[in-house]
Amino acid sequence: MDFCDAMEKLPEKENNGLFGKNLLRTKDMSDEDIKAIAAGACALKAMRDNNVSPKIFDSGIAVSMFSKKDNGMELAFASGCDLLGLTIIDMDRKLGNSNINETAGMASYMADALGICESDFIEKSSRYIKRIADSVEEAQKSGVIAQKPCVINLGSDEDSPVQTIADLQYMAERFGGIENLKGKKIAITWAYSPNGTRSLAVPQGILSLVTRFGMDVVLASPEGMDLMPGTYEEAEKNSEISGGKFTRTDSMEEAFADVEIVVPINWAPFTFLEKRTELSAANLGTYIDLLEHELRENNKEFINWEVTEELMEKTKDGKALLLHDIPADVTDITCIRGEMTAQVYNANLENLLKEAGIRPYVIAAMIILAKSEDPKAAFETIAKRATKRYF
Amino acid sequence: MDFCDAMEKLPEKENNGLFGKNLLRTKDMSDEDIKAIAAGACALKAMRDNNVSPKIFDSGIAVSMFSKKDNGMELAFASGCDLLGLTIIDMDRKLGNSNINETAGMASYMADALGICESDFIEKSSRYIKRIADSVEEAQKSGVIAQKPCVINLGSDEDSPVQTIADLQYMAERFGGIENLKGKKIAITWAYSPNGTRSLAVPQGILSLVTRFGMDVVLASPEGMDLMPGTYEEAEKNSEISGGKFTRTDSMEEAFADVEIVVPINWAPFTFLEKRTELSAANLGTYIDLLEHELRENNKEFINWEVTEELMEKTKDGKALLLHDIPADVTDITCIRGEMTAQVYNANLENLLKEAGIRPYVIAAMIILAKSEDPKAAFETIAKRATKRYF
């Protein structure tokens, strides 16, 4: 794809809703903002694939804070920032044992972007990220920092905008544009994993996002495996406004019928996460272990929530596109029984890697949009310069 | 501030006392050297605040070695080096379990700067840093390395020149120049912290530095909470030469009377540190735990050494400037009882962040001064090029 096509879709100066903003949840962004990020990611990827370097920062820092190891997102953040010329510094800072104002101040001195991943605590995680963002703003107002870095949510308790916008853009690539997603049938479904304690960020984030673009969405999960309160209502409202559809089922098989896209993903139920957050606040580590053990035992009841070739056969023409925010838990590859069989995984591996490969460009696009009064001009500067990488 | 003003204060070619040198202790630097670092930091900050990039290295490496996690100084070193165009590599190397010559050699191959933080062992820590610096020099003499990196002390057992010169520069900014610090009343005072095992680097370093610039210094600490032998004598001698004043008291209240600057800070007494160093050399970890426990118990006697609003009222016009090498131990924010109340901390947060924000620029200035035969020319090169950052 020629990157000029994607650049056409970038907002004009007066319409960049992301200028000066943080990137915390897609629900805080307008549809136009989201399309702008997708278009920016697409343009940057096309440049890089043609070996044109989109390095726009002469120097500068991007600070990452991960409350736990996440190789995929860490590499995505590092690659996306490096693409623009920012140096990555990883700050080992966890929720709870730190003074947020100092953390935010120290991380911001020369930073152009701040990426935070903190997903373990229901409500607390997103409040933590929000408070960092507020402190950064405060630091700019009081003159502590001359320039405000944009704060990017790399995965919280409730959303993971980098992942979900990458997913949206990947579907757009496959179906000929975001507009063409309207009416397309997509199944988002809980899937079994022996680990079982993954956050709600991705399933909630993707549900909230695709219902906004008019898709025909079915959500499948075993009884009791609930998302955060309000999520279903929000999805319904989104669907109503966008002219899409939102239904629920407790059968994976039912969900797969005739869909064009499937998103199998494991998550821990809201009630478990809420309880774990309480126990953690009370420093009751032993009880957390017990609680997680119970969850894993309970989950075994749903060991059949595994995507198999037979299930894939039920999708439209037996050829649905399978999405996943890899790493995935795959039967016979990473565990004895997981979210999907090795056959299904291997048949879709190329797509899964392409999907995940968009994340660095989403991050880079977010930074340019948040930093640019006039993003089109910024992209044109890059394109005009057209620095060819030597190799 | 226009960065040209600060650049005026940089030394002429024939007067750069730091060229080719390491940056280990302020007491090894002349007053002119210290002023040069402060001026350099000031010029670099002004450039960056005006979005001019002071990147002077096309490529190159800065190696950091931290014997334990110190987010603030790690970020300062990384930001300061990145500002100049150096890539940061963190080398996980601790005193004791390594061969100093190999460590120094391997760290130096392509390094332009080497930042070392090692503060736990009385005398041993600074000797370790010194030996690294000597090995680096040896490696250059024998042709192992073509260029000698400057070694920067990021915190040892006895000094922390990056922190203290940042403090000096911040006071200079607040009071209209280093010259204006002459005669200003400053209280450096021990303060309670539940941790209690912080090194002497900052209190000793700041005492040693401010007495050189003619300030009217009072040092307050509970009985027995002593700094290293010789420190008080040095402070007295400094004061005599500079025309300042140095007194001691065992009352925080007394120390605060009518001062314009207060520096509350927790430290562990010399006798404790000496004993811990011995126990550590003998590999008696259990006894170290016991010793630290005793110290913390003993410290409870001094729980009232906390900066409160009432105490701040006793300072000049009730408005003394409060300095601290954050992170601080703050009552109700990071602990139940700490060095200062939340009210005092919050009222001074903006200043504390501005003070800490100078550290990256001090580090960058140190590197330019140690690398440049003619630092004015180096700064002029940067200023003339005036590479505007895109955003």
Added chain:
Amino acid sequence: MDFCDAMEKLPEKENNGLFGKNLLRTKDMSDEDIKAIAAGACALKAMRDNNVSPKIFDSGIAVSMFSKKDNGMELAFASGCDLLGLTIIDMDRKLGNSNINETAGMASYMADALGICESDFIEKSSRYIKRIADSVEEAQKSGVIAQKPCVINLGSDEDSPVQTIADLQYMAERFGGIENLKGKKIAITWAYSPNGTRSLAVPQGILSLVTRFGMDVVLASPEGMDLMPGTYEEAEKNSEISGGKFTRTDSMEEAFADVEIVVPINWAPFTFLEKRTELSAANLGTYIDLLEHELRENNKEFINWEVTEELMEKTKDGKALLLHDIPADVTDITCIRGEMTAQVYNANLENLLKEAGIRPYVIAAMIILAKSEDPKAAFETIAKRATKRYF
């Protein structure tokens, strides 16, 4: 040395056997390939020593994966990549607990080089590195990545090409060219270390390499301290083809007689490594501890395999060049009894540091050769640009 001389030895466009290749084992490279890497390293070092920056990448990433801490090789990889303009991202990924296809995909998205160090498991380690390399190739073929990074072995169970080519180049520097190594006597000898569990990568790699260049090689080791099966046969065959010589002895003293180069190095016997690999696959950690304990106890029988001044006296004119892939285990410096005495170590330290200092340049040369259809042109581009570093 003028870097032009070394550049003369680079291959012409039609003869670059490394273009598009990975760098896994010297035995997969032709003699010409190896000489090209050595010449490239030499040219790059000469440039940097003359303060010319060989930065050829405008942006780009190099990903490292170390299964365990190795400060020397980590710094070498980071420095070598930085020299060319690549940003280093360290990916904490271990053999076994990961999905190789995902790992390879995620690491490759924007990477120009991938450095992997994984040496603990006989056969499995090199198979792991090979599978990563295959996955990367797969990812390029299927369009997941636009550009294939070259995969560099930074130390496996069977070879360490960066180390051994650095050694070859260092010997070439000392003896006036690789051609002059022909017929030179070299002793590769097992040496005692209290640790005792080092991999076979370096002794095997160096044996395999120097026998190819016509050297007169003697390998000394205590009975039972065997390398991988097939290694001796390969060395013999290499020697036959190159017109060199290969003999074995179980006496260090005998090996040292009249040699010009000595390479003392500790390694664990193949049978131990094989057994440990089995126990590890069966998750029998306690038995691994036991096995390692037995090995260390058994090794004490060979505590006299230590390079002393007396032994060095037996070498040609008493002045053999001593090589070691530092860090070394040195008597009285890092342990009570090690591979060599402190006197021998200190007398050779300068050489050891110079030898190790070539590694970053070998890595950089490997990258340019693997990336360039026409490496001479790439080097000429760098030389013509001749970007002087400011300091």
